[in-house]
Amino acid sequence: xxxxxxxxxxxxxxxxxxxxxxxxxxxxxxxxxxxxxxxxxxxxxxxxxxxxxxxxxxxxxxxxxxxxxxxxxxxxxxxxxxxxxxxxxxxxxxxxxxxxxxxxxxxxxxxxxxxxxxxxxxxxxxxxxxxxxxxxxxxxxxxxxxxxxxxxxxxxxxxxxxxxxxxxxxxxxxxxxxxxxxxxxxxxxxxxxxxxxxxxxxxxxxxxxxxxxxxxxxxxxxxxxxxxxxxxxxxxxxxxxxxxxxxxxxxxxxxxxxxxxxxxxxxxxxxxxxxxxxxxxxxxxxxxxxxxxxxxxxxxxxxxxxxxxxxxxxxxxxxxxxxxxxxxxxxxxxxxxxxxxxxxxxxxxxxxxxxxxxxxxxxxxxxxxxxxxxxxxxxxxxxxxxxxxxxxxxxxxxxxxxxxxxxxxxxxxxxxxxxxxxxxxxxxxxxxxxxxxxxxxxxxxxxx
Amino acid sequence: xxxxxxxxxxxxxxxxxxxxxxxxxxxxxxxxxxxxxxxxxxxxxxxxxxxxxxxxxxxxxxxxxxxxxxxxxxxxxxxxxxxxxxxxxxxxxxxxxxxxxxxxxxxxxxxxxxxxxxxxxxxxxxxxxxxxxxxxxxxxxxxxxxxxxxxxxxxxxxxxxxxxxxxxxxxxxxxxxxxxxxxxxxxxxxxxxxxxxxxxxxxxxxxxxxxxxxxxxxxxxxxxxxxxxxxxxxxxxxxxxxxxxxxxxxxxxxxxxxxxxxxxxxxxxxxxxxxxxxxxxxxxxxxxxxxxxxxxxxxxxxxxxxxxxxxxxxxxxxx
Numbered sequence: 001x002x003x004x005x006x007x008x009x010x011x012x013x014x015x016x017x018x019x020x021x022x023x024x025x026x027x028x029x030x031x032x033x034x035x036x037x038x039x040x041x042x043x044x045x046x047x048x049x050x051x052x053x054x055x056x057x058x059x060x061x062x063x064x065x066x067x068x069x070x071x072x073x074x075x076x077x078x079x080x081x082x083x084x085x086x087x088x089x090x091x092x093x094x095x096x097x098x099x100x101x102x103x104x105x106x107x108x109x110x111x112x113x114x115x116x117x118x119x120x121x122x123x124x125x126x127x128x129x130x131x132x133x134x135x136x137x138x139x140x141x142x143x144x145x146x147x148x149x150x151x152x153x154x155x156x157x158x159x160x161x162x163x164x165x166x167x168x169x170x171x172x173x174x175x176x177x178x179x180x181x182x183x184x185x186x187x188x189x190x191x192x193x194x195x196x197x198x199x200x201x202x203x204x205x206x207x208x209x210x211x212x213x214x215x216x217x218x219x220x221x222x223x224x225x226x227x228x229x230x231x232x233x234x235x236x237x238x239x240x241x242x243x244x245x246x247x248x249x250x251x252x253x254x255x256x257x258x259x260x261x262x263x264x265x266x267x268x269x270x271x272x273x274x275x276x277x278x279x280x281x282x283x284x285x286x287x288x289x290x291x292x293x294x295x296x297x298x299x300x301x302x303x304x305x306x307x308x309x310x311x312x313x314x315x316x317x318x319x320x321x322x323x324x325x326x327x328x329x330x331x332x333x334x335x336x337x338x339x340x341x342x343x344x345x346x347x348x349x350x351x352x353x354x355x356x357x358x359x360x361x362x363x364x365x366x367x368x369x370x371x372x373x374x375x376x377x378x379x380x381x382x383x384x385x386x387x388x389x390x391x392x393x394x395x396x397x398x399x400x401x402x403x404x405x406x407x408x409x410x411x412x413x414x415x416x417x418x419x420x421x422x423x424x425x426x427x428x429x430x431x432x433x434x435x436x437x438x439x440x441x442x443x444x445x446x447x448x
Numbered sequence: 449x450x451x452x453x454x455x456x457x458x459x460x461x462x463x464x465x466x467x468x469x470x471x472x473x474x475x476x477x478x479x480x481x482x483x484x485x486x487x488x489x490x491x492x493x494x495x496x497x498x499x500x501x502x503x504x505x506x507x508x509x510x511x512x513x514x515x516x517x518x519x520x521x522x523x524x525x526x527x528x529x530x531x532x533x534x535x536x537x538x539x540x541x542x543x544x545x546x547x548x549x550x551x552x553x554x555x556x557x558x559x560x561x562x563x564x565x566x567x568x569x570x571x572x573x574x575x576x577x578x579x580x581x582x583x584x585x586x587x588x589x590x591x592x593x594x595x596x597x598x599x600x601x602x603x604x605x606x607x608x609x610x611x612x613x614x615x616x617x618x619x620x621x622x623x624x625x626x627x628x629x630x631x632x633x634x635x636x637x638x639x640x641x642x643x644x645x646x647x648x649x650x651x652x653x654x655x656x657x658x659x660x661x662x663x664x665x666x667x668x669x670x671x672x673x674x675x676x677x678x679x680x681x682x683x684x685x686x687x688x689x690x691x692x693x694x695x696x697x698x699x700x701x702x703x704x705x706x707x708x709x710x711x712x713x714x715x716x717x718x719x720x721x722x723x724x725x726x727x728x729x730x731x732x733x734x735x736x737x738x739x740x741x742x743x744x745x746x747x748x749x750x751x752x753x754x755x756x757x758x759x760x761x762x763x764x765x766x767x
Contacts, residue, residue, distance in 0.1 A: 126644035150590035150637035274723035
């Protein structure tokens with residue numbers, strides 16, 4: 001009986017201590033908390049627009065919105081439906097399927113390091129900011145993705161009816177009367193996207209954390225080959241982000257690059273299939289036929305199938321059938337043609353011979369860009385799933401006294417809900433006494 | 449008002465315009481007298497309007513341009529199926545019908561033009577107005593309950609014998625952040641993010657066949673847009689704005705008919721060029737657009753206005 005009493009009392013003791021320390025902390029006016037990047041030294045940071053600064057509150061709100069099926073017209077899909085964390089925010093399909101069942105002409109892009117992309121989507125030179133791009137899956141009609149065109153009032157009402165969103169929006173955008181607006185929704189989604197920074201690969205351990213053992217000899221040989229004029233990979237997939245269309249803090253010039261990689265040649269003149277003509281669709285310039293962005297290769301091991309239309313199933317297909325050959329041969333069907341002879345093909349897609357060992361080395365190099373931490377990190381995960389531990393306020397997979405402190409501060413509304421979203425188990429936008437006791441008991445019990 | 453005063457007013461207005469329509473002034477509204485629509489810009493139109501007003505002693509009259517949405521001779525109404533539409537005489541169910549106009553001017557007998565200074569409301573912002581004939585009912589369910597068939601504004605009191613306006617959103621307002629734009633430029637159904645602007649005209653419809661109901665949509669806006677330095681849209685290879693002018697029009701007597709039947713008169717609604725949008729979404733490679741653009745008064749070859757081919761609008765005496 002006594003030991004049971006002690007077990008029951010201990011959480012309350014912790015609670016009292018934490019409450020006391022909270023009073024000492026003298027938290028007063030609720031300001032947004034600047035986002036803290038956890039990148040290693042020297043790792044570049046994403047550019048952030050002046051009118052949408054990165055904050056804990058904005059990113060947290062954006063994470064809820066990203067995973068919320070209320071962000072589709074028929075409430076069947078969220079952003080995460082086509083951008084699943086476990087496969088680096090792709091969907092494993094050749095092309096995306098929207099909320100009404102309509103197929104997108106293109107493959108759902110990985111959101112790995114999307115905040116570094118100097119141009120968004122596969123082939124649209126007009127999309128330079130996430131805040132612009134996000135409007136397309138939300139409201140685009142050709143194809144329909146989330147299917148919200150003409151339904152913005154309904155969308156915003158769904159969010160206004162939710163107590164948690166009322167608090168999250170008010171705390172992310174303080175000082176305005178009606179913060180639940182389309183502009184703020186878009187801003188928060190953009191902030192969450194910018195927080196999707198991948199820097200925990202073997203490659204990063206080797207180059208940024210100086211762990212000499214992080215890369216196998218095979219991967220090192222593959223990376224060397226990647227940056228040679230024999231394989232030419234780096235011309236389009238170069239730099240720390242393995243994409244030429246990359247920008248970052250300190251980069252004075254936003255480089256935007258589109259290339260025709262010789263994937264198709266329908267007519268001997270370099271034509272691509274009519275629903276996927278690259279930036280020609282936007283510019284109207286015939287020379288732009290088949291020019292697409294080279295996306296980041298980070299997490300490429302997880303993002304099959306490949307290419308803008310998901311037409312190549314494996315990395316081996318990409319390496320052997322396409323790039324080693326100097327352009328894909330499509331023997332028959334509506335897309336028949338030899339990409340190798342395309343007059344519009346990038347001069348860097350020349351083809352190369354590759355021994356079995358060189359192929360294995362290149363695959364090892366590509367796999368060294370896989371970030372297992374990124375695809376399991378709770379900070380990028382679905383907040384509507386029950387947290388492993390209600391007391392892990394900062395989602396660092398540890399439940400500590402600092403977390404209890406945060407839970408208390410949220411409960412007393414001296415801190416924003418973003419400081420301890422997992423503590424709000426019932427999603428009512430507050431941490432109640434019951435939820436607080438559960439969190440404290442969790443910490444006390446080691447959250448096991 | 450003595451001429452010398454008019455000149456002084458004009459000079460002040462010119463000075464304000466040259467000063468670059470300072471944002472701080474625009475926020476204070478009344479401090480920037482030349483900025484009639486409060487958009488932070490003193491455009492040449494606003495300058496002319498200011499001078500016109502000073503010349504007329506600021507004696508203004510309100511003018512209401514009445515529009516009518518029709519399918520042939522029948523009123524457009526959500527849920528109505530129309531017979532004999534398009535080149536193949538199809539049964540046709542239009543489900544959306546909205547478009548933007550801007551730069552509305554009234555024309556005097558001497559052919560001089562006076563800008564209509566638009567009342568600012570949910571359907572009119574700056575010199576842009578949305579005409580909206582769908583009411584969200586029945587198959588028009590992606591629309592808005594509110595409709596709008598008038599463009600209302602003020603001109604100096606006088607005799608006007610004609611009207612001129614542009615179909616579309618003006619370039620300066622077509623490539624801004626749509627998520628924070630004021631009404632009527634905040635309607636997501638009119639967003640055209642993939643093209644970096646707005647749909648100028650939105651017509652959705654179904655063609656009623658015996659065994660199928662294919663969609664036929666007309667989404668028109670500027671295409672071939674590109675960035676310059678600094679990074680903002682510097683121009684579009686196809687502006688796709690129409691320039692409408694009716695020399696015999698009296699606002700009190702006449703209405704401006706926008707006729708969907710005339711729009712699709714030369715299009716076979718049962719046929720769509722393979723691998724293109726159903727109907728026309730102003731894609732450069734979609735020849736289904738050509739007859740539609742011509743009937744709107746836009747040259748399909750270059751996106752410039754082509755008034756002689758225009759059939760979509762006509763002026764009729766009010767019923």
